[in-house]
Amino acid sequence: xxxxxxxxxxxxxxxxxxxxxxxxxxxxxxxxxxxxxxxxxxxxxxxxxxxxxxxxxxxxxx
Amino acid sequence: xxxxxxxxxxxxxxxxxxxxxxxxxxxxxxxxxxxxxxxxxxxxxxxxxxxxxxxxxxxxxxxxxxxxxxxxxxxxxxxxxxxxxxxxxxxxxxxxxxxxxxxxxxxxxxxxxxxxxxxxxxxxxxxxxxxxxxxxxxxxxxxxxxxxxxxxxxxxxxxxxxxxxxxxxxxxxxxxxxxxxxxxxxxxxxxxxxxxxxxxxxxxxxxxxxxxxxxxxxxxxxxxxxxxxxxxxxxxxxxxxxxxxxxxxxxxxxxxxxxxxxxxxxxxxxxxxxxxxxxxxxxxxxxxxxxxxxxxxxxxxxxxxxxxxxxxxxxxxxxxxxxxxxxxxxxxxxxxxxxxxxxxxxxxxxxxxxxxxxxxxxxxxxxxxxxxxxxxxxxxxxxxxxxxxxxxxxxxxxxxxxxxxxxxxxxxxxxxxxxxxxxxxxxxxxxxxxxxxxxxxxxxxxxxxxxxxxxxxxxxxxxxxxxxxxxxxxxxxxxxxxxxxxxxxxxxxxxxxxxxxxxxxxxxxxxxxxxxxxxxxxxxxxxxxxxxxxxxxxxxxxxxxxxxxxxxxxxxxxxxxxxxxxxxxxxxxxxxxxxxxxxxxxxxxxxxxxxxxxxxxxxxxxxxxxxxxxxxxxxxxxxxxxxxxxxxxxxxxxxxxxxxxxxxxxxxxxxxxxxxxxxxxxx
Amino acid sequence: xxxxxxxxxxxxxxxxxxxxxxxxxxxxxxxxxxxxxxxxxxxxxxxxxxxxxxxxxxxxxxxxxxxxxxxxxxxxxxxxxxxxxxxxxxxxxxxxxxxxx
Numbered sequence: 001x002x003x004x005x006x007x008x009x010x011x012x013x014x015x016x017x018x019x020x021x022x023x024x025x026x027x028x029x030x031x032x033x034x035x036x037x038x039x040x041x042x043x044x045x046x047x048x049x050x051x052x053x054x055x056x057x058x059x060x061x062x
Numbered sequence: 063x064x065x066x067x068x069x070x071x072x073x074x075x076x077x078x079x080x081x082x083x084x085x086x087x088x089x090x091x092x093x094x095x096x097x098x099x100x101x102x103x104x105x106x107x108x109x110x111x112x113x114x115x116x117x118x119x120x121x122x123x124x125x126x127x128x129x130x131x132x133x134x135x136x137x138x139x140x141x142x143x144x145x146x147x148x149x150x151x152x153x154x155x156x157x158x159x160x161x162x163x164x165x166x167x168x169x170x171x172x173x174x175x176x177x178x179x180x181x182x183x184x185x186x187x188x189x190x191x192x193x194x195x196x197x198x199x200x201x202x203x204x205x206x207x208x209x210x211x212x213x214x215x216x217x218x219x220x221x222x223x224x225x226x227x228x229x230x231x232x233x234x235x236x237x238x239x240x241x242x243x244x245x246x247x248x249x250x251x252x253x254x255x256x257x258x259x260x261x262x263x264x265x266x267x268x269x270x271x272x273x274x275x276x277x278x279x280x281x282x283x284x285x286x287x288x289x290x291x292x293x294x295x296x297x298x299x300x301x302x303x304x305x306x307x308x309x310x311x312x313x314x315x316x317x318x319x320x321x322x323x324x325x326x327x328x329x330x331x332x333x334x335x336x337x338x339x340x341x342x343x344x345x346x347x348x349x350x351x352x353x354x355x356x357x358x359x360x361x362x363x364x365x366x367x368x369x370x371x372x373x374x375x376x377x378x379x380x381x382x383x384x385x386x387x388x389x390x391x392x393x394x395x396x397x398x399x400x401x402x403x404x405x406x407x408x409x410x411x412x413x414x415x416x417x418x419x420x421x422x423x424x425x426x427x428x429x430x431x432x433x434x435x436x437x438x439x440x441x442x443x444x445x446x447x448x449x450x451x452x453x454x455x456x457x458x459x460x461x462x463x464x465x466x467x468x469x470x471x472x473x474x475x476x477x478x479x480x481x482x483x484x485x486x487x488x489x490x491x492x493x494x495x496x497x498x499x500x501x502x503x504x505x506x507x508x509x510x511x512x513x514x515x516x517x518x519x520x521x522x523x524x525x526x527x528x529x530x531x532x533x534x535x536x537x538x539x540x541x542x543x544x545x546x547x548x549x550x551x552x553x554x555x556x557x558x559x560x561x562x563x564x565x566x567x568x569x570x571x572x573x574x575x576x577x578x579x580x581x582x583x584x585x586x587x588x589x590x591x592x593x594x595x596x597x598x599x600x601x602x603x604x605x606x607x608x609x610x611x612x613x614x615x616x617x618x619x620x621x622x623x624x625x626x627x628x629x630x631x632x633x634x635x636x637x638x639x640x641x642x643x644x645x646x647x648x649x650x651x652x653x654x655x656x657x658x659x660x661x662x663x664x665x666x667x668x669x670x671x672x673x674x675x676x677x678x679x680x681x682x683x684x685x686x687x688x689x690x691x692x693x694x695x696x697x698x699x700x701x702x703x704x705x706x707x708x709x710x711x712x713x714x715x716x717x718x719x720x721x722x723x724x725x726x727x728x729x
Numbered sequence: 730x731x732x733x734x735x736x737x738x739x740x741x742x743x744x745x746x747x748x749x750x751x752x753x754x755x756x757x758x759x760x761x762x763x764x765x766x767x768x769x770x771x772x773x774x775x776x777x778x779x780x781x782x783x784x785x786x787x788x789x790x791x792x793x794x795x796x797x798x799x800x801x802x803x804x805x806x807x808x809x810x811x812x813x814x815x816x817x818x819x820x821x822x823x824x825x826x827x828x829x830x
Binding site for chain 2: 007008009010013015016018019020022023026027029030033
């Protein structure tokens with residue numbers, strides 16, 4: 001079995017791993033083009049904040 | 063108050079450019095900002111926004127969409143209102159009201175443009191007015207007094223010409239010295255129009271009259287006539303496509319040669335190995351596969367820009383409105399459809415010009431039916447196989463493919479507008495620009511921009527696909543057969559053997575080497591075919607063979623169909639590899655080998671029924687990942703892209719199966 | 730005056746004095762009436778210059794209907810529209826432009 005894998009995939013050759021990582025990177029890039037399109041965007045959680053200066057709320061009209 | 067605030071570095075003024083369409087706003091932006099600009103989107107829209115820094119001035123400029131009015135119900139006007147109110151901004155920019163508004167006015171049509179000036183003045187933001195195209199106005203004898211406008215509004219009014227560069231330095235300086243208008247018109251459109259009329263009369267912005275009204279009338283009548291107009295349109299489009307195919311052939315051949323040589327050089331120069339193979343056959347092949355279509359795309363967009371400049375395209379839109387309206391699309395859809403014949407990406411983006419949402423969606427969904435440049439190599443190969451003895455018939459079949467794509471697009475639009483996109487059509491109204499001689503420089507710039515867009519959006523995806531396909535075709539590796547190993551070593555021994563001295567022995571030696579070389583070449587080709595068959599790509603093709611068998615496809619054609627889904631361009635080279643064991647489809651004898659290839663049962667691989675079915679399938683199928691991504695973005699959701707994929711794929715499959723089965727029955 | 734007004738239009742305010750733009754012949758013109766362009770659908774036309782009291786001269790009948798629009802003393806610009814839209818733009822006809830030559 002290991003022999004079969006070794007003959008089908010040159011696992012001992014560092015170039016194979018570099019090429020495989022590059023191909024995986026290309027695949028991830030392609031999936032990212034498609035998957036954000038397929039998955040719905042999560043609604044941003046809105047948070048409210050009150051502007052304060054030295055612990056006191058700011059009067060926006062001044 | 064922060065004590066350091068007064069000593070902080072001054073922040074560049076944020077200025078926005080507003081103006082009617084076609085007043086030279088974008089040309090002005092380009093002249094003011096040069097290459098230092100970037101393009102982004104307005105959040106939640108597909109509208110592009112360009113921002114840049116004004117040279118020699120402390121101003122950060124944003125180019126807003128061209129609008130006739132801030133008060134009408136259109137997406138562009140909504141964006142401009144939002145920007146001026148400080149509720150929206152281009153991606154990455156500060157969301158706040160701009161520091162100044164620069165309204166660009168066309169000096170040749172001041173009264174109409176002043177309506178927008180009036181509406182902008184009501185916003186009470188610091189303002190400056192750029193009276194652009196003053197060079198053209200002078201030629202037409204229009205001499206408006208800009209001081210009257212400056213005095214009325216109390217803001218700087220700068221006379222300029224984006225084309226010649228006149229007044230641009232003054233304008234850049236004025237942007238940082240904008241003032242809040244002192245005279246604001248009465249509310250409503252009535253108030254704005256009345257103000258515009260009053261001020262334009264005071265400015266003396268009279269036109270000396272249109273010298274060639276009768277010529278314009280005659281041309282309009284000819285170009286919009288139901289019969290003559292259609293004839294002119296067909297003739298012009300025929301000339302456009304003929305020009306594209308003739309002119310593009312030379313640079314395409316050159317590009318093909320360059321990338322072929324580059325791949326060969328890489329293989330010869332670098333040590334043999336996996337990365338060299340990836341570089342030569344994955345990366346360089348992938349880049350080449352994209353770049354080779356650039357000439358056709360650039361030439362088509364150049365010609366479209368020229369036609370648009372002349373004023374003809376606006377008239378042609380009305381001619382096409384008669385043709386497209388019964389199918390649920392407006393005349394404005396014709397330019398996106400035309401562009402899609404180069405590449406669906408810019409074609410789909412051009413659908414933004416269609417005002418009605420339902421009509422725009424219909425056009426986006428059917429744009430990929432138009433036969434793009436990537437389909438051409440397959441059309442050429444299959445029609446050449448079908449009509450090997452008759453170039454005329456092959457050409458007619460080739461044109462038939464285009465016609466089938468157009469018909470399928472119209473039919474699909476009709477179905478969509480009667481079902482999921484049901485609704486009334488919006489009657490078409492367009493300003494008809496004056497007939498002018500086209501600007502070659504502007505058209506070249508437009509073509510270059512579209513070409514770069516294609517390279518950026520499609521090229522990156524196609525390169526990634528090429529790398530993935532390379533890996534899937536290369537692994538798992540097939541072990542060399544003993545016969546191949548023996549043949550290689552025998553030939554190697556023969557080649558290094560001492561050459562015989564006598565002529566007869568030498569002749570025999572040469573004959574033996576030649577025979578061994580031919581045997582080795584045959585074994586190498588068989589090895590290449592077995593390698594593909596045993597690879598992941600090959601296994602995938604064999605797995606889907608039952609699906610495409612009703613269409614007449616065997617495992618080899620199924621590989622071509624599957625790999626083509628990722629990138630249309632690879633079909634011909636994939637066929638060359640799986641059939642002839644040669645990755646260069648144009649190498650000598652390869653096409654003949656493809657034409658005479660047989661199936662396992664001895665019948666021709668590309669017998670007529672199968673070839674026709676494949677051709678029809680290829681015309682109709684959605685097989686372009688970049689297009690799907692752009693559809694999702696422009697249509698506003700993934701569901702539209704998935705619908706497009708399902709509809710086109712289903713239609714292509716049904717049509718392919720139907721053609722094959724009918725032809726088999728008939729024969 | 731063109732013979733369009735004999736047909737009678739739905740808009741009572743324009744019954745005798747107004748015509749649809751589609752009914753004018755080539756060379757005939759008029760002033761766009763305010764009522765015609767009050768509809769939201771025609772706002773886009775108004776933004777392009779086809780507003781109230783704007784004088785228009787028909788350059789081509791049918792579809793497209795091409796009109797020359799002149800605002801104040803500014804230059805004429807041409808607007809094309811389908812016949813369906815031209816039927817909804819009401820004008821008060823004036824003396825035909827060709828007869829002024």
